[in-house]
Amino acid sequence: MKVTWKFDNLPGRLAERVRTSPWVAVVSGLARRQAGSGTAPIVQPASVAGRALTVVIAIMTFLACLTSGAVYVVNQSANDWFADIASEVTVQVSEGQGSEFEKKVTLVSLFLAKQPGILRVNPLSAEESGKLLEPWLGGSDVLSALPVPRLIAVEIDRSSPPDLNALRESLESNFKGVTLDDHRRWQAELRTVTRSLVLGGIAVLMLVGAATVASIVSATKSAMASNREIIEVLHFVGARERFIAHEFEKHFLNIGIRAGLVGAFGATVVFLLLPLTMRLLSGRGLAAAEFRQFIGSAVLDWPGYLLFGFVVVVVATLCMLTSRFGVYRILKSYD
Structure with missing residues (x-):
């Protein structure tokens, strides 16, 4: 008994399917229209x-x-x-005045630079920190009278990131008034x-x-x-x-x-x-x-x-x- 497979004459049926496709019909219709031939459509x-x-x-x-x-x-x-938020965290230094405050920012920066998984530490100056508040408070002299915290931008290694929870605890235990923000709230x-x-x-x-x-x-x-x-x-x-x-x-x-x-x-x-x-x-x-x-x-x-x-x-x-x-x-x- 001869068995007839469903795949018999598959190339011929595929060719017939392509030939009768509306996409092919549209292209061939445009070609016939350019040549001035073809039957009138319904x-x-x-x-x-x-x-x-x-x-x-x-x-x-x-x-x-x-x-x-x-x-x-x-x-x-x-x-x-x-991508930008995931590659950076921010450390905020909020307590201190005068030269002691600057010394504290420097110590925190040196401490962060020694931690594994951190590529670069960039402590922002008082002027740079104040400019971040200008869109909301304006550029008046009020900023100079306010206790504006100092920010430290920390670039982390995304291939081998540090343990942020352990780093946060270490900062809080070694320095008073220092917090770490990993921008999770902003990401959410x-x-x-x-x-x-x-x-x-x-x-x-x-x-x-x-x-x-x-x-x-x-x-x-x-x-x-x-x-x-x-x-x-x-x-x-x-x-x-x-x-x-x-x-x-x-x-x-x-x-x-x-x-x-x-x-x-x-x-x-x-x-x-x-x-x-x-x-x-x-x-x-x-x-x-x-x-x-x-x-x-x-x-x-x-x-x-x-x-x-x-x-x-x-x-x-x-x-x-x-x-x-x-x-x-x-x-x-x-x-």
């Missing part, structure tokens, strides 16, 4: 509904690219902050903000996707209604549902690609102009510097722009699949 591409749907999908793609780009920029800035708050922004971006993308699906479903019903006579004739003379659905797939995939590219191009222009716009609007004050330090330079790198291409592919595929299932559902109602 769905006319230059209809008013088609142009309106193109505008809607272009706007949706633009919003999706803006949202994904903004989430990407915020995530990259947060990662940079995490930054993670919370980043996750909230990412979740908000995902929610916006889901809304954009739902609006796009609803628009395509409405456009599919409109196209099916306007071409009902042609579709019924094709259906009754023996045309397969796959052939009719394939024609609609090509139409809506073509719209999705063209509209997606327009929307992605608009988002690209926005992100190219965003750094210049931020410099013009934020000014040069301390608040502007803190704002730029928090969100970064708002420059989108090449993986971010590749993300726009991925959004275009997703939008075009969404157009194709939504129209396919919509056509199948409507055709079944004709039976």
